[in-house]
Amino acid sequence: MRKFLWVVAVGALVFAMAAPAMALDFKFGSEYRVRFTTGVNNGFVDAPGTNARSIHLRVRPRFDVSDDNGNIQATLRLEIGDVEFGNGGGASGETNGVSLSGGSARVGPGAGGSFGNDGVNVETKWAYIDWMMPFGIPLRVRAGAQPWFLPKGLLVDDDAYGIRAYGKVNPVSYEAFWYRLSGGPNRTAVPAAGTAGVVTTSNLLDNNYDIYGGKLDVAIMPWLNPGVYYFYADNRVNCTGEPGAGTPACADRVREGHYVGVTVTGKVGIVSYDVDWAYGTADGGPTGALGGAATPIKVKGWAADAAVHFPLGPVTINIAGSYGTGDKRDGGDSEAFPSLAASWNGPGGGFEMIGSGGPFDQIEFTQDSPVNLWTIGGWVTYNPVKALTLKAGAAYAGFSRTNGNCANAGGGLSGSCFGPSYTRLSNAAPPAGNGTAEDSLGTEVHLRADYEIWTGFKLQGQAGWLIPSSGDTAAEYVFQMYYNF
Numbered sequence: 001m002r003k004f005l006w007v008v009a010v011g012a013l014v015f016a017m018a019a020p021a022m023a024l025d026f027k028f029g030s031e032y033r034v035r036f037t038t039g040v041n042n043g044f045v046d047a048p049g050t051n052a053r054s055i056h057l058r059v060r061p062r063f064d065v066s067d068d069n070g071n072i073q074a075t076l077r078l079e080i081g082d083v084e085f086g087n088g089g090g091a092s093g094e095t096n097g098v099s100l101s102g103g104s105a106r107v108g109p110g111a112g113g114s115f116g117n118d119g120v121n122v123e124t125k126w127a128y129i130d131w132m133m134p135f136g137i138p139l140r141v142r143a144g145a146q147p148w149f150l151p152k153g154l155l156v157d158d159d160a161y162g163i164r165a166y167g168k169v170n171p172v173s174y175e176a177f178w179y180r181l182s183g184g185p186n187r188t189a190v191p192a193a194g195t196a197g198v199v200t201t202s203n204l205l206d207n208n209y210d211i212y213g214g215k216l217d218v219a220i221m222p223w224l225n226p227g228v229y230y231f232y233a234d235n236r237v238n239c240t241g242e243p244g245a246g247t248p249a250c251a252d253r254v255r256e257g258h259y260v261g262v263t264v265t266g267k268v269g270i271v272s273y274d275v276d277w278a279y280g281t282a283d284g285g286p287t288g289a290l291g292g293a294a295t296p297i298k299v300k301g302w303a304a305d306a307a308v309h310f311p312l313g314p315v316t317i318n319i320a321g322s323y324g325t326g327d328k329r330d331g332g333d334s335e336a337f338p339s340l341a342a343s344w345n346g347p348g349g350g351f352e353m354i355g356s357g358g359p360f361d362q363i364e365f366t367q368d369s370p371v372n373l374w375t376i377g378g379w380v381t382y383n384p385v386k387a388l389t390l391k392a393g394a395a396y397a398g399f400s401r402t403n404g405n406c407a408n409a410g411g412g413l414s415g416s417c418f419g420p421s422y423t424r425l426s427n428a429a430p431p432a433g434n435g436t437a438e439d440s441l442g443t444e445v446h447l448r449a450d451y452e453i454w455t456g457f458k459l460q461g462q463a464g465w466l467i468p469s470s471g472d473t474a475a476e477y478v479f480q481m482y483y484n485f
Contacts (some may be wrong), residue, residue: 031060032483033081033379037249037476041365044424044442044471045431052363055085057113060125068262071130076206077126082362083113100380125159128411139167148179150215150229151263152305153356154370157343162211171219182209182237186264206253210234211321223266233257233340236294238288255296259340260395274348275306280338285418290334299418301325303370307348319378320395326372326404327417336404336418339369347375347396351415352446352464353476354397360462360478366441367420373397373441374403391448398440408437432471442468 039052059083066073085451088111096268111217112119128144141163148160162179184207201207213231220226235255252404282288284296291297307320346354354375367373377395384390399405406417407426427437446464453459460480 025064025066025068027062027064029062029064029485030483031058031062031194032481033120034481035362036102036479037360037362038478039365040475040477041188041472042363042365042474044422044466044468044470044474054362056082056362057085058082062126072132073130075126075128075130076124079123079125080121081123083111083119083121085113087111087113088119101424137167138169139165141165144241148177150261150278151227151276152274152349153343153345153368154276154305155259155261155280155339156341156388157356160211173217173219176214177211177231179211181206181211184237207236208234209237217263221266223268225265227261227263228261230260231256232258232322233282233286234285237286237292238284252381255283256275257283257286257338257340270467271308271310273306273308275304276339277304278302278432280340282338285334286338286340290418291416297334297416297418299334299336299338301335301371303337303339303350305344305347305370307350314383316381317378318348318350318393320346320350321374321376322347322370323374324370324372324400326399326401327406327419328401329403329417334416334418335401337369337371339371340420342369344368344370348379350379350393350395351377351395351444352448352462353444353466354395354441359460359477360476360480362478363476365476369420372400372419374400377444379446387452389450391450392446396440396441396443396447399438402437402439405437407433422468425469438469440469442466456485457481 033056035056035058036052037052037056040050042050044053058079060077060079060081062075062077064073064075112121124145126145126147128139128142128146130142133141142165143163145159145161146164148156148158150156150164160179160181162177164175164177164310166173166175168174181202183203184205185201193215194200211233212229213229215227215229217225217227233256235252235257238255257280259278259280261276263274263276265274266272279300279302281298281300283298284290285299288296290299301323301324303322305320305322307318311319323339325335327334343356345351345356345358350358351359351364352360354373355366355370357364375395375397377393379391379393382390404417404419405422405426406419407421407423407428422441423436424434425441427431427435429435444466445466446462448460448462450458450460458481460478460482462476462478464476465473466475
C-alpha cells in the first residue's frame with residue numbers, strides 16, 4: 001500500500017508539473033462624478049418650471065478579469081446614477097419619534113438620494129465576455145451587454161445587448177454585429193411612474209427589434225483613413241398580432257430600416273480632419289410607429305458632419321459644420337434623417353448645448369441628433385500648462401426646413417412629422433409659440449475649463465448660452481468633480 005501511495009503521489013506531481021499553469025489578471029477601475037447644474041429658460045421661455053437646478057452623483061465601477069495572455073476576458077461595469085441629491089432615499093432617523101425621513105419609511109428607494117443614502121439604484125451598464133478565436137484566426141467575439149457606437153454618434157451611441165465579432169489585419173479593421181434592442185412590447189400592465197415592476201414580453205411572438213450589420217475601416221496612409229458601415233433594422237415590435245394567437249395578424253410583419261455611413265479621417269502636416277456622412281430609411285421611423293400601425297410613414301434622409309483641427313503650439317483651432325435633412329411635411333414620406341439612438345454633440349463633436357450637450361448633458365436644450373439642422377461654428381482650446389485646458393466656442397444652427405420643426409402645426413401634419421420640436425420657435429399662437437415660424441434654432445456660445453489637480457481627478461466648469469431666434473436665452477452653468485482611474 002505504501003508503494004502504491006508513493007507511485008500515486010509521484011504521478012500526481014508529474015501531472016501537475018506538466019499541466020499548464022493558469023494565471024488570471026484582475027483589474028478594477030471606476031469613474032466618479034459629482035455634478036452641480038443650473039439650466040435657465042429651457043424651452044426658450046422664462047416661466048415657472050423652466051429653470052432646473054440640481055446636484056447629481058454618478059459612479060461607474062468596472063471589473064475586468066482575463067487569462068494571462070488575454071485570450072478570454074470578462075467585463076462587468078455597473079452604474080449608480082444619476083442619483084439626485086435629496087430625491088428619494090431610504091430609512092433613517094429615530095425609531096420612535098418624529099424624523100425628517102419618516103423614521104423607517106422608505107420614499108423613492110429607486111432614486112436613493114435622500115436622507116439615509118439607502119436607495120436601490122445600482123444598474124448594469126456593461127456585462128460581457130470577450131474571447132479570441134482559436135487557431136490564430138484574427139477575430140474576437142464579444143457577447144453580452146456592451147457599448148455600441150458609430151462615428152460621432154450621428155446614428156448610435158448607446159449600450160445594447162448582443163454579439164459583436166471584430167478583428168484587424170493591417171491595414172484593415174473589421175467587425176460584424178447583432179443587437180437585440182427590444183423583445184417586443186410589454187404584455188402586462190405598465191408599472192406606475194417611480195415604482196419597480198416586472199415588464200413581461202412574450203417569447204412566443206415574433207415581435208423583436210433586431211439589428212444586423214458590420215463596419216470596415218482601412219488605414220491606407222496618414223492622410224486617408226476611410227471607413228464604411230451598414231446595418232439592417234428588423235423591427236417587429238409594432239406587430240403584436242400573430243396567427244393563432246387570438247389576435248389578428250399584422251398586415252406587414254416587419255418595419256424595415258436600412259442605415260449606411262461613410263467616415264474619413266486623416267492628417268496632412270499638422271492639420272487633421274474628420275468627415276462623416278450617414279443615410280437612413282425606416283418604415284414608421286426608428287420606432288416603427290410614425291403614422292400609425294396601419295399606415296406607417298417611411299422616414300428617409302441623411303446627415304453629414306465635418307471638422308478640421310489646426311494646432312498652433314498650446315492652441316488648437318477647430319472649425320466644424322454639419323447638415324441634417326428635415327421633414328418637408330407635404331403629406332408623403334418624411335425626408336428627415338432617421339437617427340436611431342444618437343448622441344451627437346454638435347458639429348465636430350465640440351459643443352456643449354447644441355446636440356446632446358457634450359459631457360455636461362444633465363440638462364439638454366436641443367435634440368440629440370442633427371436632424372433638420374445645419375450648423376457652422378468653431379472652438380478654440382488652450383493648454384497653458386499640461387494640467388489646464390481652456391475652451392471657448394460658438395456655433396450657429398439653422399433649420400434645414402422651417403416645417404421640419406415639428407412644433408410648427410401649419411398644414412395639420414404635426415402628428416406625422418419626424419424631427420425635433422421647438423414650440424417657442426413655431427407659428428403657434430403666443431405665448432406658447434412665436435406666431436411666425438422661425439427658420440433657425442439660434443446661436444450657442446460657451447466657455448469651459450478643465451483642471452487636473454491630481455492624477456485622474458479634475459475640476460471642470462462650463463458656462464453656455466443658447467440665444468434662440470425667438471424667445472428667451474437659455475443658459476447652462478455646470479461645476480463638476482470628476483475622478484477616473
